[in-house]
Amino acid sequence: MWMILFLFILMTLLLGWVMFGYFLCLGALGRLNRRKEPVLSDYTPVISVIVPCYNEEEHIIEKLEDILNLDYPRNYLDVVFADGGSNDGTLKLLDENIKDYDHIRVVKCGQKGKINQLNYVLPKVRGDIVVNTDTDARLSPDLLKWIAAEFAVDTNVWVVGAYSRPQNSILIERYYWSAQNKGRLMESNAGTSSIVIAQCYAFKRELIKQFPEDVVADDIYIAFLANTLGYRTVYSRRAKAMEIRAPESYREFITHKFRKNNAFLRESLRFLYLLPNMTSFCKMMFLTRTTQLLFLPWIFLLWIMLGMTALVYCCFSITAFGIVLLSLLFIVTSCVFSHVDLPDGHHQYSLRTVVTGFTVTLIIMLWAGISYPFVRQSSSYRRLASSEKLCKKLNEGIVWKD
Numbered sequence: 001m002w003m004i005l006f007l008f009i010l011m012t013l014l015l016g017w018v019m020f021g022y023f024l025c026l027g028a029l030g031r032l033n034r035r036k037e038p039v040l041s042d043y044t045p046v047i048s049v050i051v052p053c054y055n056e057e058e059h060i061i062e063k064l065e066d067i068l069n070l071d072y073p074r075n076y077l078d079v080v081f082a083d084g085g086s087n088d089g090t091l092k093l094l095d096e097n098i099k100d101y102d103h104i105r106v107v108k109c110g111q112k113g114k115i116n117q118l119n120y121v122l123p124k125v126r127g128d129i130v131v132n133t134d135t136d137a138r139l140s141p142d143l144l145k146w147i148a149a150e151f152a153v154d155t156n157v158w159v160v161g162a163y164s165r166p167q168n169s170i171l172i173e174r175y176y177w178s179a180q181n182k183g184r185l186m187e188s189n190a191g192t193s194s195i196v197i198a199q200c201y202a203f204k205r206e207l208i209k210q211f212p213e214d215v216v217a218d219d220i221y222i223a224f225l226a227n228t229l230g231y232r233t234v235y236s237r238r239a240k241a242m243e244i245r246a247p248e249s250y251r252e253f254i255t256h257k258f259r260k261n262n263a264f265l266r267e268s269l270r271f272l273y274l275l276p277n278m279t280s281f282c283k284m285m286f287l288t289r290t291t292q293l294l295f296l297p298w299i300f301l302l303w304i305m306l307g308m309t310a311l312v313y314c315c316f317s318i319t320a321f322g323i324v325l326l327s328l329l330f331i332v333t334s335c336v337f338s339h340v341d342l343p344d345g346h347h348q349y350s351l352r353t354v355v356t357g358f359t360v361t362l363i364i365m366l367w368a369g370i371s372y373p374f375v376r377q378s379s380s381y382r383r384l385a386s387s388e389k390l391c392k393k394l395n396e397g398i399v400w401k402d
Contacts, residue, residue, distance in 0.1 A: 001313055001315075004306055004309055004310060004313075005310060005315060005318050007302075007306055008303065008306040008307060008310055008318060008319070008322060009318065009321075009322070011299055011302055011303040011306060011322075012303060012321070012322035012325060012326065014299055015296075015299055015300065015303055015326060016325060016326055016329050017288070018288060018291055018292055018296055018299070019296070019326075019329070019330075019333075020326070020329035020330060020332070020333040021329065022284075022288045023183065023186060023333050023336060023337070024329075024332065024333060024336060025190075025284075026183075026186040026187055026189070026190040027186060027190075027336045029189075029190035029191065029281075030186055030189030030190045033189065033190065033191070035154070035189065036153050036154070037153070038146065038149035038150045038152065038153040038236075038238065039149060039153075040142075040145055040146070040149055041149065041152065043148055043149070043152045044072070044073055044076045044148065045076070045127070045128040045129050045148055045151070046076050046077075046078065046126060046127045046128050046129070047072065047076065047077055047078070047127045047128070047129045047130075047131055047144055047147070047148070047202075048078040048079075048080065048125035048126060048127030048129070048130050048131065048205075049067065049070075049077070049078070049079045049080070049127075049131045049132075049133060049144075050080050050082055050118060050121055050122075050125065050130065050131065050132050050133070051063060051067070051079070051080070051081045051082065051133055051134075051135060052082045052084065052114045052117040052118060052132070052134070052135075053081055053082065053083055053084070053086065053090060053135050054083065054084040054085065054086055054090075054112050054117075055086045055087065055088045055090060056086070056090050056135045057086075057088040057089040057090050057093065059135060059136075060081075060090050060093050060094060060135065061093055061097065062138075063135045064081075064094065064097055064098070064104075066137075066138050066139055067079055067104070067139075068101070069139075069141050070139060070141060070143060070144050071141045071142050071144070071145060072144040072145060074101075074103045075103075077103050077144070078103060078125055078126050078127050079101075079103055079104040079105070080104075080105055080106075080107055080121050080124070080125060081094055081104070081105070081106045081107070082107050082109055082117040082118065082120065082121045083106060083107065083108050083109060083117075084109050084111065084112030084113060084114075084116065084117045085108070085109070085111070085112050091106065091108070094106050107120070107121050107124060109121065114218065115211050115213065115215050115216075115218060116213075118132065118210075118211060118218060119210040119211055119213075122208075122209065122210055123209070123210075125205070127205060128204070128205055129147065129148070129151060129202050129203070129204060129205065130202065130203055130204075130205050131144070131147065131200065131201070131202040132198075132200070132201055132202075132218065133199065133200040133241070134198055134199050134200075136199070136243060136244050136245040137164070137199035137200050137241045137242065137243060137244075138167070138241065138242045138244060139162070139200055139240070139241050140239065140240040140241070142238075142239075143162060143200065143239045143240065143241070144239075146236060146238040146239040147160050147162070147202045147236070147239045149238070150234050150236050150238075150239065151202075151204070154232060154234075156230075156231055156232045157231070157232045157233075157234050158203060158204045158207050158226045158229075158231035158232065158233070159196060159201065159202070159203045159204075159207070159222055159223055159226040159231070159232075159233040159234070160196070160201065160202045160203075160233075160234045160236055160239065161184075161193060161195070161196025161197055161200070161201040161202075161219070161223070161233065161234070161235045161236060162196075162197065162199065162200035162201060162202075162236055162239040162240055162241040163181065163185075163235065163236055163237055163238075163239065163240045163241070163343050163344075164177075164181075164197040164199045164200065164240075164241045164242070164243055165177050165178075165181065165242060165243065165344055166242070166243045166244075166246035167242045167243065167244050167246070168244075168246065168248075169246035169247055169248060170247060170248055170249065170250070170253060171349075171353055172250070172253060172353065172356060172357050172360065173246055173247050173253055174347070175347075175349050175353050175354070175357045176253075176257070176357060176361070178342065178347045178349070179337075179357070181235075181342055182337050182340040182342065184235040185235055185237065185340060185342075186340060187235070187285065188233070188234050188235040190281070191232070191279075191281040191282075191285070192226075192227050192231075192232045192233045192234075192281065192282065192285070193223060193233045193234060193235040194223060194224075194227070194233075194285050194286075194289050195219060195220045195223045195224075195233075195264070196219050196222065196223050196233060196235060197219055197241070197243075198217070198218065198219040199241040199242075199243050200239070200241040201219055201222065201223075203222055203226070207222070207225065207226060207229075207231075208222065208225065215267065216263050216266060216267070216377050217260075217263035217264070217266070217267050220263060220264055220267040220268070221267045221270075224267060224268055224270075224271050225271075227278070227282050227285075227286075228271050228274045228277070228278055228282065230279060237343045238343070240343060240344075250360075253360075254360065254363075254364060257361070257364045258364050258367055258368055259377060261293055261364060261365055261368035262368050262371070262372060262375055262377065263377065264289075264293060265290070265293050265294065265368065265369075265372050266372075268286065268289065268290055269290070271286070275287075292365070293365055293368060293369060294369045294372075295369070296362070296365055297362050297363075297365050297366035297369065298366070298369070300362065303322070307319050307322060307323075
């Protein structure tokens with residue numbers, strides 16, 4: 001019986017750390033660090049913007065207009081549309097509409113697949129800073145200026161991710177983004193963000209010459225690479241991007257998040273051998289985030305089973321201790337999260353949405369963890385079915401709020 005009680009207490013403490021304690025630690029470290037805030041200045045490094053594209057005939061002009069709306073000196077800007085062999089009208093539309101812009105060019109890559117396209121054009125760019133942005137991302141006009149400012153404020157910053165969120169989606173997707181964004185901002189304030197978002201991120205050109213061919217999530221890989229080398233990854237509050245392709249059904253949500261969880265595990269575990277060389281903060285972040293994805297659902301299920309077993313043997317006090325401790329940690333962590341301001345404003349979600357989001361996320365993580373040894377994916381994948389509907393809403397215009 002003592003072994004059951006010991007395991008129950010151990011699982012309670014482990015759950016407490018992975019689900020709540022980690023974020024409480026981030027909040028405390030963020031308050032202690034008091035890092036210098038970026039400010040706009042005359043610092044204008046040469047920036048290369050890479051836009052990987054493939055068969056984007058219906059939306060490539062909107063993306064081109066999105067690039068042209070960026071407020072950055074054109075003589076310091078190098079824009080490359082990296083085409084992966086489009087067989088629709090993408091190339092024709094680009095060629096017709098970039099004639100008057102000598103800072104924009106189209107490069108025809110030998111292979112499709114985002115990683116292949118990035119690797120093909122990386123040696124051909126001339127910027128000190130490389131920005132990668134997807135065709136389904138809409139950028140704030142001042143994004144490049146704020147990215148430059150983030151790099152200028154700290155020489156140890158080598159990767160900057162734009163604050164991203166979906167333009168339109170189902171409620172659970174919006175809740176998921178809010179929770180994840182708060183976590184990334186807290187990590188960034190405390191030390192370094194674990195990941196950036198594919199919609200738009202930037203890195204110093206010296207960081208990488210090419211991505212490994214088997215990378216499936218460049219945004220996750222680039223952040224882990226910088227972090228394991230001792231550099232900082234910043235998730236910016238001021239450089240902003242909107243994702244116009246987002247799930248509009250639970251089926252799309254679950255499929256999309258499963259893919260992201262699988263990719264996170266794959267990209268993070270490739271750096272496992274470097275764990276002894278990481279900084280203390282990166283070790284904590286790496287182990288906690290990996291445990292969340294690989295083991296959290298199993299720990300949670302084991303905790304429930306051990307708690308029920310303890311109740312059968314009338315060990316009410318130990319079971320009550322575990323429930324009360326996790327409840328208190330939940331309340332405190334919720335208060336900490338409520339004080340994390342998001343750039344796009346405060347979002348209120350009902351208890352039902354929070355519980356549903358947590359439950360569905362737990363199921364997705366369990367599924368991703370179990371299937372990880374058997375599931376492999378590439379950097380080329382089918383777009384969300386809802387993309388057409390969402391992109392049409394761009395005609396209504398996007399209003400950027402400070």
